[in-house]
Each structure stands twice: as structure tokens, then as C-alpha cells.
Amino acid sequence: xxxxxxxxxxxxxxxxxxxxxxxxxxxxxxxxxxxxxxxxxxxxxxxxxxxxxxxxxxxxxxxxxxxxxxxxxxxxxxxxxxxxxxxxxxxxxxxxxxxxxxxxxxxxxxxxxxxxxxxxxxxxxxxxxxxxxxxxxxxxxxxxxxxxxxxxxxxxxxxxxxxxxxxxxxxxxxxxxxxxxxxxxxxxxxxxxxxxxxxxxxxxxxxxxxxxxxxxxxxxxxxxxxxxxxxxxxxxxxxxxxxxxxxxxxxxxxxxxxxxxxxxxxxxxxxxxxxxxxxxxxxxxxxxxxxxxxxxxxxxxxxxxxxxxxxxxxxxxxxxxxxxxxxxxxxxxxxxxxxxxxxxxxxxxxxxxxxxxxxxxxxxxxxxxxxxxxxxxxxxxxxxxxxxxxxxxxxxxxxxxxxxxxxxxxxxxxxxxxxxxxxxxxxxxxxxxxxxxxxxxxxxxxxxxxxxxxxxxxxxxxxxxxxxxxxxxxxxxxxxxxxxxxxxxxxxxxxxxxxxxxxxxxxxxxxxxxxxxxxxxxxxxxxxxxxxxxxxxxxxxxxxxxxxxxxxxxxxxxxxxxxxxxxxxxxxxxxxxxxxxxxxxxxxxxxxxxxxxxxxxxxxxxxxxxxxxxxxxxxxxxxxxxxxx
Numbered sequence: 001x002x003x004x005x006x007x008x009x010x011x012x013x014x015x016x017x018x019x020x021x022x023x024x025x026x027x028x029x030x031x032x033x034x035x036x037x038x039x040x041x042x043x044x045x046x047x048x049x050x051x052x053x054x055x056x057x058x059x060x061x062x063x064x065x066x067x068x069x070x071x072x073x074x075x076x077x078x079x080x081x082x083x084x085x086x087x088x089x090x091x092x093x094x095x096x097x098x099x100x101x102x103x104x105x106x107x108x109x110x111x112x113x114x115x116x117x118x119x120x121x122x123x124x125x126x127x128x129x130x131x132x133x134x135x136x137x138x139x140x141x142x143x144x145x146x147x148x149x150x151x152x153x154x155x156x157x158x159x160x161x162x163x164x165x166x167x168x169x170x171x172x173x174x175x176x177x178x179x180x181x182x183x184x185x186x187x188x189x190x191x192x193x194x195x196x197x198x199x200x201x202x203x204x205x206x207x208x209x210x211x212x213x214x215x216x217x218x219x220x221x222x223x224x225x226x227x228x229x230x231x232x233x234x235x236x237x238x239x240x241x242x243x244x245x246x247x248x249x250x251x252x253x254x255x256x257x258x259x260x261x262x263x264x265x266x267x268x269x270x271x272x273x274x275x276x277x278x279x280x281x282x283x284x285x286x287x288x289x290x291x292x293x294x295x296x297x298x299x300x301x302x303x304x305x306x307x308x309x310x311x312x313x314x315x316x317x318x319x320x321x322x323x324x325x326x327x328x329x330x331x332x333x334x335x336x337x338x339x340x341x342x343x344x345x346x347x348x349x350x351x352x353x354x355x356x357x358x359x360x361x362x363x364x365x366x367x368x369x370x371x372x373x374x375x376x377x378x379x380x381x382x383x384x385x386x387x388x389x390x391x392x393x394x395x396x397x398x399x400x401x402x403x404x405x406x407x408x409x410x411x412x413x414x415x416x417x418x419x420x421x422x423x424x425x426x427x428x429x430x431x432x433x434x435x436x437x438x439x440x441x442x443x444x445x446x447x448x449x450x451x452x453x454x455x456x457x458x459x460x461x462x463x464x465x466x467x468x469x470x471x472x473x474x475x476x477x478x479x480x481x482x483x484x485x486x487x488x489x490x491x492x493x494x495x496x497x498x499x500x501x502x503x504x505x506x507x508x509x510x511x512x513x514x515x516x517x518x519x520x521x522x523x524x525x526x527x528x529x530x531x532x533x534x535x536x537x538x539x540x541x542x543x544x545x546x547x548x549x550x551x552x553x554x555x556x557x558x559x560x561x562x563x564x565x566x567x568x569x570x571x572x573x574x575x576x577x578x579x580x581x582x583x584x585x586x587x588x589x590x591x592x593x594x595x596x597x598x599x600x601x602x603x604x605x606x607x608x609x610x611x612x613x614x615x616x617x618x619x620x621x622x623x624x625x626x627x628x629x
Contacts, residue, residue: 083149086174093158098169100187100194105330107187107194108137114159114171114183115142116194119330121276125474127227127482134276134330139221139304144198146214148175148207153217159183179206192331193341198314200322212315213287218280219309221302222273226473227485229298229305230500230553232274235468238293238308239277239348240269243285248347257294264288271308272333272348275473275484279329279345280310287313334470335365352464359461372471379477382466382557386564389462393455394572401576404521413437466558479505483557498549506559507551511544513566518543520573 082088096111106120119135126132143155159171162182170184179202186195226232238258239250243265250272251258266289268281289312296304316322329345331337338346351360367388371381390397414434421430466472472483480487488502495501518539551559 082152084175086176087148087152087157090157090159090173093160095158096161098161098164100167100169100185102167102187103190104192105187105194107185107330109169109171109185111161111171112158113141113143113155114173115155116140116185116328119278121192121331124276124332126223126225127474127485132225132276133223134225134273134278135220136223139223139302140219142216142218144181144214144216146181146207147211155217175203175206178202192329192337194328194330196326196328198324198326200316200324202320203322204318204320209318212318213313214316216280216312216314217310218312219307220271220278221296221304221307222271222278224303224305225276226274227482228553231467231485231555232305233295235272235274235350236295236306237272238269238291238310239272240289240291241267241344241347243267246344246347248344251291251293253350257292259290259292262289262291266312268343268345269310269312270329270345270348273305274468275333275470276331277329277333277345277348278308279327279348280312281327281329281343282312282314283325283327287315289313332470333468336369349468349470350464351468352461355457356461356464359457360465364461364465368465368469368471377477378472378475378483378557379560382483382561383564386561386568389458390565390568390572393458396455397569397572398576398580401521401573402580410437462561463558466561467555469557472555472557477556477560480556480560483560484555486553487556487559500553502552504552504556504559506556506563507548507554510551510559510563510566511548513563513570514547515540515544517566517569517573520570 082091093111097117098109098111100107100109104122106122107116108118109115110117116135117140118133118137121132121134124132141155143153145151145153154173157173159173161170162172163170163184167188168184168186170182172180172182174180180200181203182197182199182201184197184199186197188195222236224232234254237250237253237255238260239248240260240262241248249260251260266282266286268279269289269291270277270279271293289310292309293306295306314324316324329341333349335346335349335351338349351357364385367385368381371384372378375381375384414437417430417433417437421427421433467484469484474481475483477483479489486500486502486504487506489505490503492501547562551562
């Protein structure tokens with residue numbers, strides 16, 4: 001064999017070897033590509049199953065197993081396929097349960113997904129006197145989604161116990177003997193906060209270089225905890241806060257469902273029930289989140305209030321050892337307790353915005369807490385709070401009533417002006433004469449309504465405060481067994497549109513006292529003004545009946561406050577009428593003010609105004625002449 005043959009055979013051999021190596025690499029890449037496609041398909045199928053289950057309201061366990069949908073196939077535990085043998089082994093380990101407990105919370109954890117599966121808030125009870133379970137076993141799923149050689153969702157993977165004490169639980173998911181992800185939970189004494197650290201050791205050698213984040217998927221069916229479904233629903237939603245921002249946003253109150261895709265950094269979000277919340281906070285903020293909620297029907301057999309879902313993205317550095325801190329808050333929406341934590345959690349209590357929120361936070365709550373420190377009865381506290389509010393507003397009330405009294409005294413003079421200018425074309429003259437009369441008498445046309453408008457922010461602040469005041473929850477007074485929800489003296493056993501299934505005595509008394517208050521004041525305020533007189537039916541009859549229907553399903557603490565306000569208003573009116581209103585003295589004051597106004601020279605503004613009015617009258621007369629031609 002000559003040299004040329006040897007070289008030829010060598011080249012052929014090298015070609016065969018190169019082809020074999022190339023074919024092997026192509027096969028490996030194709031297998032990797034197929035694994036990625038399979039894992040993506042599995043992840044998408046799981047997400048689709050969860051989405052469909054979310055829309056249908058299926059149980060969360062059913063969602064993880066593929067729900068009731070025949071069109072979605074998700075791999076069961078026995079069918080799951082994992083490229084990593086340690087992960088495959090974790091999928092077949094036996095699930096274990098662990099408990100962390102302090103004076104405030106009792107939390108049950110599962111090694112499957114290394115997640116809290118039930119949370120009891122100790123010391124509180126539901127409306128049917130059972131232990132208050134903010135999260136019930138089987139109605140929650142918390143998992144991490146991360147890409148290794150394939151997409152992994154930890155809800156089906158069983159972690160290994162690495163540490164357990166009275167206050168600490170640590171569970172690990174191994175990827176290699178030296179690489180693992182650890183979920184470490186710490187529950188401090190007398191705290192509603194559960195510290196949660198994700199520790200990643202050696203994962204930089206396992207994860208692809210382009211993987212720098214993972215997702216937390218958290219779905220919870222919040223149970224019904226209070227007596228009135230509609231009232232509980234009205235104050236439940238998902239709330240979230242941006243880092244460095246003092247305000248918060250929410251997905252809407254009094255809505256059946258809501259969705260928000262937050263594409264900027266997020267500090268925390270809360271699954272907020274009327275009086276209790278589950279809050280998830282990232283020390284270094286989330287990169288973004290998808291947030292959803294959907295309410296169940298009042299007839300739901302499992303007594304679920306609404307389903308909350310979040311998918312939050314967390315970034316991490318490419319290092320050998322990484323620790324990412326988080327915190328859970330499981331507890332009451334008690335303003336003082338939440339504020340003491342310093343994270344802005346107290347903002348979830350819907351106190352109102354702008355002036356209304358300011359009044360509640362800096363006036364109403366401090367006064368309420370001051371009385372709460374020394375008085376045991378919340379009915380008495382509400383009475384004292386109402387008396388203080390009415391005392392502060394009494395100058396405005398007096399001014400409003402005195403303005404109405406002056407209008408009543410001037411009514412004969414106003415009728416003379418109306419008789420003097422009966423023609424429609426004299427409307428401008430009639431208006432000018434009436435304004436001159438009021439001005440000479442020192443009476444403002446808005447003197448009666450302006451003081452009432454100034455009281456409106458306080459009335460609205462009370463409307464926001466009482467239904468969300470945690471202190472009133474399950475506190476009884478008189479016939480009401482819970483001041484945070486409606487009281488009832490008659491239960492129908494069936495629902496009446498607009499009314500509900502009961503009659504509230506506080507709301508009934510509120511309507512009666514509203515009628516009496518209007519009846520007491522109508523003689524002065526309505527008879528002095530023909531336009532107000534035409535509103536007699538609306539004020540005397542329609543508004544009290546309307547108020548009864550509105551208040552029948554509101555918290556009894558709020559309707560009790562309205563009842564007290566009406567009673568105090570009646571007493572104030574009687575006192576003002578007896579000691580402050582003397583028509584002879586008022587008439588004398590008006591006469592003196594009128595004489596003074598006549599001798600006082602007109603200002604330049606008044607002169608300009610009269611010139612404008614005179615020009616308008618001339619223009620009107622010219623227009624009428626042209627129409628006659």
C-alpha cells in the first residue's frame with residue numbers, strides 16, 4: 001500500500017469519525033430541544049389548567065391534576081418525566097407535613113413544594129364560631145417555577161428536611177449532591193410575620209447562564225369569614241405597592257373579578273379580605289407580577305369568598321451562594337398593628353383618599369383609640385365619638401340654621417318682589433331685586449347649603465371608617481351581636497331584592513329619626529323657599545325610605561352612628577329654635593343691616609356688575625322688539 005492510499009484511507013476515516021461526532025451532537029441537540037419543548041408544553045398545559053380552573057372556580061387540587069377540563073392533559077405524578085435524576089427522585093418521595101406555631105399563628109407546611117398549606121390566625125373565630133383559617137388545606141398552592149434543563153414547577157416535587165426547630169423550618173430540593181434550593185421559614189414569637197428565605201447553593205453550575213430569574217405562583221381560595229357576604233365582598237380585593245411609593249393600588253372594590261399585569265418593580269401585594277389579609281413581600285422587590293381575583297357565588301358549597309392568584313418574577317445574581325429574603329404577613333387588618341410593621345401595610349385598610357383619608361388617619365382613629373384604651377363598650381365609644389363630631393360641627397350647623405331662619409323672615413319681602421315682577425321678561429329685574437334684598441339684609445343665598453357641604457367629608461369619612469374598623473368585629477351592643485356587620489330582628493329565610501333576607505332595627509330606627517328630623521325643620525327651611533317646598537315629598541318620605549334600604553345591609557356600627565347623628569340633630573334643632581332663633585331680633589338685625597347697606601357706597605365691582613346687568617336688560621328688550629316686528 002503506497003503513501004497515497006494511506007492518506008486516502010485516513011481521510012475517509014476522519015470523515016466517518018467527524019460525521020459520527022456531528023450526528024451525535026445533532027442528536028443530543030435535538031433531544032435537548034425536544035426536552036425543552038416538552039417542558040414548555042407541560043408548563044403551558046399546567047398554566048392553562050390553572051387558568052381554566054380559576055375561571056370555573058374548581059378546587060386548587062383539581063387544577064393541579066388537570067381540573068375538570070377534557071381538553072387539557074397535564075402529567076400526573078406517575079407520568080412526569082425529568083431529565084435530572086435528583087429531580088426525578090424528588091417527584092417520587094413521600095410527602096411530609098410540619099408545623100410552626102406561636103401565640104398568633106399556627107402554620108402547616110408540606111414538603112411537597114416546600115409550601116405553607118394552611119394558616120390559622122389564633123384568637124379569632126369565624127361568624128359561625130369556628131377557628132379562623134385564613135388559608136385552608138387543599139385550597140392553596142405556592143410554587144416556584146424555574147428553568148434548569150427543563151421548566152420545573154416545584155408543586156409536585158418533594159423537598160428534603162434539612163432543619164426543624166420550634167421557630168424554623170428548612171427544606172431543600174437537590175439538583176446535584178452539591179447544588180440545591182432551600183426554602184427556609186422562620187416564625188418569630190408573638191408575630192404575624194413569617195420570614196421566608198430562598199437560599200440557592202451551587203446553582204450557578206446547574207442553571208444555564210442566561211437564567212437569572214424565577215417565578216412564584218401563588219393561588220389561594222380565601223374562605224368566607226364574616227356574617228354578611230355582600231359586605232365582606234365589598235371590602236375584599238388584591239392590593240399592591242410599588243417600592244418607594246407611599247400610596248397603594250388595588251384591583252378594585254365591589255367588583256366580581258379583576259386582573260392587572262404589573263410590568264414594573266413591586267414591593268408587596270396582599271390578598272385582602274375585609275378584616276384579614278395574606279401579604280407577600282420581597283425585601284428586594286419583585287420584578288413584576290400578574291395579579292387576578294374572582295369571587296365565588298354566595299351559594300358556594302365550600303363557603304369560599306374569592307380566589308386570588310399571583311405570578312411574581314424574582315431576579316437573582318449569578319453566584320454560588322445566593323440568599324433572597326421574603327416575608328409573609330398572615331393576620332388581621334388592624335390599622336395600628338399593620339402600621340407598626342413599617343412597610344405601609346396599613347394602607348390596605350380602605351380609609352379613603354385625600355381629605356377623607358386624612359380625616360380618618362389623623363382625627364378619627366386617634367380619638368377612637370383614645371377612648372378604646374379606657375372604655376370597654378364600643379357602643380359607648382361610638383356615642384362619644386359622634387358627640388365630639390357633632391360638637392365640632394355645631395358652628396356650621398348653627399350657621400346653616402340661622403341662614404334658613406333669616407330666609408324665612410325675608411319670605412314676605414321676596415313674595416312682594418315676585419308680585420312686582422310677574423312677567424317672564426322681567427326675570428332679570430326680579431333676580432336683581434331679590435339679590436339686592438339679600439345683600440342689604442346680610443343674607444347669603446348659599447348660607448344654608450355651604451355649611452352642609454363642608455360637613456360632607458366628615459360624613460364620608462365615617463362611612464369609610466366603621467365598616468373597616470377591625471375593633472368592631474364581633475363586638476356586641478344592645479341587640480346587635482356584631483357591630484362590623486348588619487343587625488337583624490327579622491330573618492326571612494329568603495332574599496328580597498334591594499332589601500336582603502332580614503330587617504335591621506338600627507336601619508329602621510335611622511329612617512324614623514331621619515323623618516322626624518326633616519319634619520322638625522321643614523316648616524322653616526321648606527316654607528321659606530318655594531323650590532325647597534316642592535322637594536317636601538323627597539325629603540320627608542323618599543329619603544328616609546331610601547336610607548332604610550341602603551343601611552339594611554351596612555354594618556350596624558355605621559347605622560348606629562347615623563341613628564345617633566339624627567337624634568343629636570333633632571336635639572340641636574330644638575335647642576337652636578328655642579334659644580337662638582328670635583324672629584323679631586333677626587328682623588331688627590336685617591333692618592339695621594339694610595340701612596347700613598343703603599348708606600354704604602357701591603364698590604367698583606358692584607358698579608361694573610350693575611352695568612353688565614343693565615346692558616343685558618337692554619339687549620333683551622331690543623331682542624323682544626325685533627321679535628314683535
